[in-house]
Amino acid sequence: MLSVAACIVLLVLLIVWAKVNPFLAFLLVSVLAGWLLGIPLIKIGQSIQKGVGDTLGSLVLIIALGAMLGKLVAESGAAQKIASVMMGLFGEKYIHWGLVCTGFIIGIPLFYGVGFVLMVPLIFSVVYQYRLPAVAIGLPMLASLSVAHGFLPPHPSPAALVGQFHGDMGLTLVYGLIIAVPTIILAGPVYALTLKGIHSEPLVTFQASFIPEEELPSGFSSFFTSLLPVGLLTLTTLSHFYPGNPFEGVLGFIGDPTIVMLISVIVATFTLGISRGKSMTGVMKTYETAVKDIAMIVLISGGAGALKQVLTDSGLSTEIASQLQSLEMPPLFLGWLIAAIIRVCIGSATVAGLTAAGIIAPLMTQQAINPNLMVLSIGAGSLMFSHVNDPGFWMFKEYFNLSVKDTIRSWSMMETLVAIVGLVGVLLLNQII
Template identity: 45%
Template sequence: MPLIIVAIGILALLILIMGFKLNTFISLIIVSFGVALALGMPLGDIVKTIEAGLGGTLGHLALIFGLGAMLGKLIADSGGAQRIAMTLVNKFGEKNIQWAVVAASFIIGIALFFEVGLVLLIPIVFAISKELKVSILYLGIPMTAALSVTHGFLPPHPGPTVIAGEYGANIGEVLLYGFIIAIPTVIIAGPIFTKFARKVVPESFTKMGSIASLGEQKVFKLENTPSFGISVFTAILPVILMSIATIITLLQKTIGFEDNSLLAVIRFIGDAGTSMLISLLVAIYTMGIARKIPIKTVMDSCTTAITHIGMMLLIIGGGGAFKQVLIDGGVGDYVAELFKGTSLSPILLAWIIAAILRISLGSATVAALTTAGLVIPMLGQSDVNLALVVLATGAGSLIASHVNDAGFWMFKEYFGLSMKETFATWTLLETVISVAGLVFILLLSLVV
């Protein structure tokens, strides 16, 4: 019975968002109340549960997410992202242009959220395509593959960051294992998948595409942008700080050396919140003050970044509220009981549930959060690596993006594709990322 209630709740969510065109956050809160009532939760507990879910999710995420948005905006507004892209294109040369786009998108994708990275990189990719007379989609698929993989697997992106907090996984481990999985996944989903797509829908590689909807783009003269080294360093500094702390902690566990105040300091600096704050302060200097940009202009960029993510934060909070209703309403325990004694790995189970919810709901983050509500009660029965469960949930939440996902429509419009062509390129690309990611996660689970 609880699963039927959840299924009806998800169906109601789809109808509210797609049928009645209601805001996603409002729809999530309405469905959370409805599902809580249907599950027979005491009336006095429902509001407290929704508040706890919303507050608990945002409490963990707001700091990392907010600082991350500001960091990405500073790199974009200073021309750092353009410098990274153009330098790599020049270094790799015309023959290896796809690999240049993959490398640039991967580095920029670490610092920028998917939609921001897409809007920033598409004009650059269009300009390169025009100059070299190559298909826009030939460069577009590797670009979106790299952005999508970093979005799904690497903190400080919302999905992996939120889920790491929900599962109680070490965010540094998620980042480290995420990198190991992300690199081969990008290679398969980018340049290799492009060759396959070219055979399946050759006509889509002749389309011109249009970025008129993006309006006037800020284009910098390269000499007016920060240096390549400084731009890359600023973009990946949070990754460096978190990775150092994680590697040292893993070494300590393996070798077993004594804890001391130096290790405590390294762990403090490598904490996601601290490393994001340090990175933002570095970016304010490298992308602003060092280049004689007035501090007011730099702070305006930070303010703009926060206004752009306000609604996204609320939607994630709404997803957290729905997740908490599933846990407190006993649905998670019911699912745990259902799979008690099963030989199915929690990694595989998390991926399957996230994949079903992603196809139903469209939003990767909401699918991942709802999955957490169903999977958390099962984790107590298993000694599985929590970082890998986080990555499996992220992989599942990327699968088969279609008409209920904003990314589907952005890709279709920018690259000038028909519905059939978008399904054969974008939807298939997201599925390749999801399945390849799962395969590499399962292989990694044999080692860690």
């Protein structure tokens, strides 16, 4: 246990203090952990390779296809069209609710970093047009992006955790949506009411440069394409409650997460690409760029899998499980707490989620724990209190041109609320199901 604790501390120091890339840090710590835990030197490399392979085997296709879909949604103007439609529906009086819904819808297919950069100019355009407080209007939309990133597949961390815990991608998505709605409302529009006094003058550099309205895809194409993965996963998940239906085989095939994402990308290629005059070559270039953008996320996920496998192969996983069982804490809370501590120390939600999963995994095989709820519990913990070691903290500060104090009061507290409300939602849902 001391060896594991030392390795986790070293992982934190390598990433935060020494500025080592998280993927390399995971590999170095995995080698050290294997040696300290008594794995024969000749087998340490084999454990690392198996951990990387097992993790990425079920994950890389989902992440890559999700990145392709998100990139095309952004570049085609579909995200901008969704925002325009939502603004029209909600009007000026309830414009913050329109931004929340827009952020959540767009946040499902888009990775967090892409969604952030895409949404901030939309926020500023609304702020300038209606002369509204930037932080109070913008934070609810970013809260919805954050919740989608931490709770909902096909985002990297929840998708990886579903694979590690042998959960059901569709059920995790359904449970995640149930918990996400109240979490977004409380951490977004409700908390934002306390932030109207924060003065913010967003930098002119970040004002939006929009695609002309006549060049945008239709509202139907934009919404349909962005939400298609959610629709397919939800449909196939609901079909599980009606066994023996005549479409069970087809729905079982379509319900595989990789097939869902593949179908979504194929549809997007035509609805947001070919049908709007783009060449197949141009669409494929967009997809190539998308894969390059997420290459490091894939590698970090594989590195976390390597550390998990080393802990398993050393036999220490059984010891960890017994030690964790001795703690008088509900397992779902324990998973949340481990993820939250790592998040505060390291800053990366993805790294926090994947590392916590490796630590909590042995417990999953020894107790009757709902794997889908554990995914959401760890996902909520991985969003806890973003501060100065999180790039997202500095992006929010610089884009909104705030002091560190006001950034903590707004951004950091919003992320903390997301983590806490998300945990409460998981524990309540656990009582029901």
